[in-house]
Amino acid sequence: MNHRHNRSGLTRRQLIKGIGAASLLPLVGSAPFAIGGQSAGRVVVVGGGFGGATAAKYLKxxxxxxxxxxxxxxxxxxxxPFSNLHLGGLREMDAIAHGYDELKDRYxxxxxxxxxxxxxxxAHKVTLxxxxxxDYDRLVLSPGIDMRWNALEGYDEEAAEKAPHAWKAGTQTELLxxxxxxxxxxxxxxxVAPENPFRCPPGPYERASLVANYLAQHKPKSKVLILDAKDNFSKQGLFTAGWERLYGDRIEWVGLSSDGRVTRVDADRLEVETEFGTVHRADVLNVIPPQKAGWxxxxxxxxxxxxxxxxxxETFESRQVxxxxxxxxxxxxAPMPKSGFCANGQAKVVAAAIAASLESRPAPEAYWTNTCYSLVGPEYGISVAGVYRVQDGVIAEVEGAGGLSPADASDATRALEAEYAVGWYNAICQDTWGTSPGSRAT
Amino acid sequence: MRPDRPTHHDAARRRLLRGLVAAVAAIGLATPAMAEGPWQRLDAARSVLGDAEPVTQGLVLDLPHVSEDGASVSLTVGFDGELADDDYISRIDLFATANPSPEIATFHLTPLSGKPEISTRVRLNETQQVIAIATSHQGERFATAREVRITVSGCLMRNGADQPEPLSNPRVSVPARFSPGQPEAVRTLINHPMETGLREGPDGEIVPRHIIERFTVSLNGETAFEADLHQSVSASPYLLFYLSPEQDSEAVFEWQDDTGSTARHEAAIETS
Amino acid sequence: MKRVFPIASLTLASLLLTITPLAAQAEETFSDAQLEVMAGGCASCHGTDGRLAGSVPTIAGRPADVLASRLLDFKHKEVDEVTVMDRIAKGFTDAELRALARHFAAIDLNNDNEPEE
Structure with a gap:
């Protein structure tokens, strides 16, 4: 058997042996340090997405x-991320699916x-x-978002079965x-696009782009209408230029100041009403409602x-608990956006902070970067980047760094960014769950 | 050996400090009426207050703790405090303490307004305190403040969209029917760049100031609600306010900008 | 662990690095735990420990001087076909970039996690 050494010097066999011993003990009421003195503390992580899975791996x-x-x-x-490609007919669901074997077996x-x-x-306890x-010594919550049902009149859980949000991937994505x-x-x-803050600022606009791409090829008489509760959105100039270039007038965007804010949804009739009484009828209705932290x-x-x-x-410890x-x-x-990239990066800071805390030593200084890639088309990628540090006790963007893809980039550059978007997706999924769909042409 | 929980102790210490401050205030070392607040440090606010010490209960300012886009921050100011029977809130002033020009807007209310609550969207230059001061018909004064942290999320970098024609597309959402004595919300929106006069255009020249200065609502010719707007009101001004007509009315909504141009919208209101 | 760090390229790297005025100061060093956090964002495109091969290049195990000069170029110069690395490199000090370069150079591609396709 090939004994492979991980960074800390323990062999894989030693790791598995340690876990085997732990699982023999009853978890209810067990003191976290009881396992022959080997445990350095117990951390419970809630949520296995970009934040939680990364936190678990990096703690190990x-x-x-x-x-x-x-x-x-x-x-x-x-x-x-990349669920918009499924909506656009460019990827199957298995290309955005990830499991937990690597976290279990390797880490x-x-x-x-x-x-x-x-x-x-x-009491430092969670109930399943x-x-x-x-029991836990430290708890990491990565619960994602939940929808604020009925923040838009008429848009509740039942309505989401007829007018999907697809703002949590899985069955909603397949439904839409x-x-x-x-x-x-x-x-x-x-x-229907929501006001700030919400998960994935450029997400709705990438979705509109890839739906337009699908329609252009398969249902060319069809249109996309975005009713927005905002006047400005992420990478707006780049999206607008890209839409014109790739889709002509297929995508119409109505901003807040042009009566774009929807206040009422009728999911049975697939109708929405704006705050100034304009009614829009849809053939397919995608409502992305106001959101909040996972319940x-x-x-x-x-x-x-x-x-x-x-x-x-500095540590992403709760300010309240x-x-x-x-x-x-x-x-x-804020100013870090709500993105998988940021969740993954925040989880690494938390893992370092908790590991340090369990050993009663100070946490390392926090660093974060983020790059939000969006595909305006399968070969037309754009991005916005940011580098973040803690300044005067709050998170701040490092001046002079980050920014948007150039407005006047060549087709070759757009194609290169589209390729890097795929590379980013493969890498971050490998980094988070250890699984990667591999390089796939979009 | 369970590691320390510093947050817990810090929180306890903070609570203790707050308790001490409250105790000191109660003993009378600070007069309850002499309410400390950022309005005391802002000239524009002090000139509205005059000599009066404002009451800090009753006026509520609703703003997000953190806003990712300082160009358009939703704000609601409302009064649910105590007033004499025949008194009513007649004026509400809003200030942005750290904006180049702190006055945001002044709202003039009448008994035809019905409910002293207004929503709008404002521009905040940076993290700062927003102040609201309410004045009643009989001269009572109320004040409150809220801090808003402004970040510009990296994902929200803007490239300016096309500017629509100033004073175009006035929109008014007003119920067709009112019950007497029951105020209802009215929403208004109109296109306008609300150009501050501080911005450099693409040619390097300062874009001249161009804002809507006044908005009036009249019922059967009588002024029901008025707003004096300044450059800190967001582009395409949005105003939500209340009306409480006593009889069937012809409602006239009028916007006027600093060039003297106006826009107008009329609506018929029934009361039953 | 196998380290490839020829003295000659170290001298060359020093020459390259002395072009920037900051090189005159004492070089800041970072703990392993600090470097892990500093390098946190890199894995999102380059894979855990920078090992992943794909459209985004592998950075693990590449010579430190090559990585350092690339990062510093991204930060200070116009690089052909750059898309995002300039925007990211500008967020770090030169010392941080050099430390990151050493950090990834020291990762042994032959040991532990196999690079995944």
């Missing part, structure tokens, strides 16, 4: 002796497929949907795709009245 990289439990309801995780993360139903921060209770496939040529795809965050007491989670800039760290879309981390 920092110190394999930390017991890491990852609680994620799904056995297969479908990524929101020794204990993965439990259940929901977390309650957090008792004082199975009824089981788990099947609706697009069934739409008659000449129909209108109406998208377990509120249960844990880490949300504020905005519905999002304020965190300490000790020993709970929160990463990803759920957090108030």
């Amino acid at each position: 990289r920092a110190n394999p002796a930390i017991e890491v439990l990852l609680i994620e309801p799904n056995e297969t995780f479908y990524t929101c 020794g993360v204990r993965v439990i497929h259940a929901m977390v139903e309650d957090v008792d921060a004082d 949907s199975t009824g089981r209770k788990l 795709r099947s609706q697009l496939e069934a739409m008659d040529d000449g129909g209108t795809f109406v998208m 377990i965050a509120e249960r844990a007491g880490v949300t504020d009245d905005s519905g999002w989670v304020p965190v300490k800039a 000790a020993d709970i760290y929160v990463v990803g879309d759920a957090t108030v981390a």
Whole structure:
């Protein structure tokens, strides 16, 4: 057998042996350091997406002796990034699917497929949907977002089965795709885009782009209408120029100041009404509603009245509850956007901070970068980047760094960025779950 | 050996400090009426207050803690405090303490307004305190402030969209029917660049100031609601306010900008 | 662990690096834990430890002087066909870029995680 050494010097065999011993002990009420003195503390991670899975892996990289439990309801995780390609008919669902074998087998993360139903921060316990209770020394919440149902009149969970949001990937993505496939040529795809802050600022506009691309090829008489609760959106100049270049007038965008804000949805009739009473009828209706932190965050007491989670800039520990760290879309981390890239990066800072905290030493200084890639077309990529540090106790963009793809870039550059977008997706998925669909042509 | 929980102790310490401050205030070392607030440090606000010490209860300013786009921050100001029976809020002033020019807007309300609550969208240059001051018909004064942190999310870098024609597309959403004594919300929107006069255009020249200065709503010729707007109101001004007509009315909505140009919208209102 | 770090290229690297005025100061060093965090964003495009091969180049195990000069070029010069690395490199000090270069150079491609396709 090939004994492979990981960074800390422990062999894989030693790792598995350690976990095997741990699983023999009852988890309820067990003292975290009872396993023959080998455990350096127990961390429970809630959520197995870009934030949670990365946190679990990087905690193990920092110190394999930390017991890491990852609680994620799904056995297969479908990524929101690149789900727009499925909507555009360019990728199958399995190309955005990721599993947890690598985290379990290579890193020794204990993965439990259940929901977390309650957090008792004082007792340092979480309660699972199975009824089981788990102790923790530190808790990482990466619960993503939940929709604010009925923030738009008439848009509740039931309505989302007729007018999907597809703002969590999986069955919603497949539902919206099947609706697009069934739409008659000449129909209108109406998208309702939310006000800030929301998950993935450029996401709706990439979606509009790739739907337009699909329609141009398969249903050329059809149109895309975006009704926006904002006057400005991410990479707006680049998107607008790209739409004109690739799709002519197929995409119409109506901003807030042109009465673009939708206040009421009728999912049965596929109609939406704006704040000044204009009614729009859709053939396929995609409502991206206002959002908030995943609901377990509120249960844990880490949300504020905005519905999002304020965190300490240096470590992403909750500002409200000790020993709970929160990463990803759920957090108030502006100017960092709500993106998978940022969740992955925040998780690494948290892993380092927790590993340091468990050893009573100071956490390293935080660094983050983000690059949001968007595909305006299969060979037309654009990006916006940012580098972030903590300045005066808050997260700030490093001046002089970051920025948009050039407005006047050549076709070759757009094609190169589209290639790098795929490379980014493969790399970040490998970094997060250890699985990668490999280089696939879009 | 469970590691320290520093946050817990810090929080306890903060609570203790706050308790001490409150105790000191209660003893009378600080007079309750002498309410500390950023309005005392802003000349424009002090001139509205005059000699009066404002009451800090009752006026509520709703703003996000953090806004990712300082060009358009949603704001709602409302009053739900105590007033004498025949008194009503007649004026609300808004200030942005760290903007180049702190006055945002002044709203003039009448008994025909019905409910002293206004929503709009404002420009905030940077992280700062926003101040609201309400004045009642009988001269009571109320003040409140909220801090807003402005970040420009890297993902939100703007390239300016096409500017529509100033004073074009006035939109008014007003209920066709009112119940007497029951104020209802009215929403208005109109295109306008609300050019501050501080911005450099693509040619390097300062783009001249061009803003809507006044918005008036009249019912059967009588002024019901008025707004004086300044450059800190976001482009394409949005105003939500309340009306409470007593009889069937012809409502006239008029916007006037600093060139003297106007736009007008009329609506018939029934009361039953 | 096999380190390829010829003295000759070290001298060349020093010559290249003395072009920037910051090289006159004492070089800041960073702990391993600090470097892990500093390098956190790199994995998103280059894979864990910079090992991934694909449209985005592998950076693990490449000579430190090559990586350093590339990063510094991204930061200070116009590089052909650059798309995003200039925007990112500008967010780090020269010392940080050099430390990152050493960090990735020291990763042994032959050991542990196999580069994945």
